[in-house]
Amino acid sequence: xxxxxxGANGQIGKQLVEKIEQSPxxxxxxxxxxxxxxxxxxxGVDAVLANLEGPINELAxxxxxxxxxxxxxxxxxxxxxxxxMMIDLDGAIKSMEAAKxxxxxxxxxxxxxxxxxxxxxxxxxxxxxxAKYYAxxxxxxxxxxxxxxxxxxxxxxxxxxxxxxxAELQRGDIPREDVANAILAVLDMDNTIGKSxxxxxxxxDIEAALSSL
Numbered sequence: 001x002x003x004x005x006x007g008a009n010g011q012i013g014k015q016l017v018e019k020i021e022q023s024p025x026x027x028x029x030x031x032x033x034x035x036x037x038x039x040x041x042x043x044g045v046d047a048v049l050a051n052l053e054g055p056i057n058e059l060a061x062x063x064x065x066x067x068x069x070x071x072x073x074x075x076x077x078x079x080x081x082x083x084x085m086m087i088d089l090d091g092a093i094k095s096m097e098a099a100k101x102x103x104x105x106x107x108x109x110x111x112x113x114x115x116x117x118x119x120x121x122x123x124x125x126x127x128x129x130x131a132k133y134y135a136x137x138x139x140x141x142x143x144x145x146x147x148x149x150x151x152x153x154x155x156x157x158x159x160x161x162x163x164x165x166x167a168e169l170q171r172g173d174i175p176r177e178d179v180a181n182a183i184l185a186v187l188d189m190d191n192t193i194g195k196s197x198x199x200x201x202x203x204x205d206i207e208a209a210l211s212s213l
Contacts, residue, residue, distance in 0.1 A: 003187065004028045004066040004104070005053070006095055007073030008057075008164050009145055011156070012110060015180040016070065017045060022131045030062050030066060052091030059098035069105035070183055081127040090132035096142045107144040107192075108186055109180065111136050113152045113198045117167065147186050148196035151179045164202025165209045172200035181206055 003020055007013040008029030008126035016038070020027040025175040028045040029040045040047035049186060052073060056158045063069055075087040099107050113130045114120035152172045159177030182199055185206050186192045195213050202209065 001067035001106075001187065002026050002028060002065060002070040003029055004048075004063050004069045006030045006069060006071045008040065008047070010072060011154075012072045012179050012183075014063065015177050016072065016183055018179055019184050025184075025187065028062075028066060044051075048167055052087055052094065056094050056101065061099055062093050063102035063104050065116050065123055066102065066104050067192035068103055068108065069095065070108045070110075070187075071095050072110040072183070084125075084128050084131050088177045089135050090129065092135035093138050096139055096144060097203055099144060100142070105145045105188060106187070107139065107142070108147045108149065108183060109139055109149045110134065110183070111196075112168065113150045113200070115150065116196065117168075140196070145193045147156055147192045149179070149182060149186065150181075150196065150198045152198070154179065160201065163202060163206050163209050164196045164200050164204065164205055165213065169198035169200055174201045175200060178206070182210065185210055 003025055005013050005016055006029055008017050017027045017029050023173050027045055029045050030050050031037050032051050037047050037049050048062040052060050075083040115129045115132040123125055134147050152174050155175050157175040158173045159181055164180055181211050189210055192213055194209060197213060
């Protein structure tokens with residue numbers, strides 16, 4: 001399948017693009033600057049220029065011809081609440097609307113562990129948790145074939161290909177590479193459609209863990 005990665009220049013997005021390109025699938029990297037576009041194109045990756053703060057039609061055009069969308073974009077930890085709401089919430093919802101316009105039914109979103117429970121929202125950044133929570137809720141009601149992945153604390157360690165998944169887990173860490181590995185696996189597993197789950201490092205192989213959902 002052809003997979004549009006929204007947030008392809010991010011830390012998870014870059015690894016996901018590489019892994020998809022090494023799989024039977026094909027990646028299309030959505031980026032917001034010409035420099036990023038040229039970097040992916042020089043690496044032989046299909047890339048498209050679009051902005052999550054732009055119109056839905058622009059995002060739908062970027063998704064045209066794709067079979068699935070992975071939303072792994074984020075405003076980053078150095079921005080304020082305003083940018084978080086515009087990217088992590090509004091940008092995610094516009095991407096869902098764009099998916100419908102483009103006729104793309106499969107939609108995978110990277111959320112965050114604990115955001116489905118208000119009592120677990122991070123006191124340091126409740127607006128971030130709120131943005132993720134309402135984006136996830138919108139996706140559930142969208143009619144799209146969704147999967148919501150809520151990873152724990154993200155690290156830059158090398159992936160171990162060992163995870164733990166459940167509807168609710170105690171907070172833990174996981175390498176960004178293993179989040180990308182799990183996303184790639186999810187794209188091939190129809191049993192993950194309509195599912196939301198927490199994801200941390202564990203003892204099970206990725207496919208075995210995801211098969212239990």
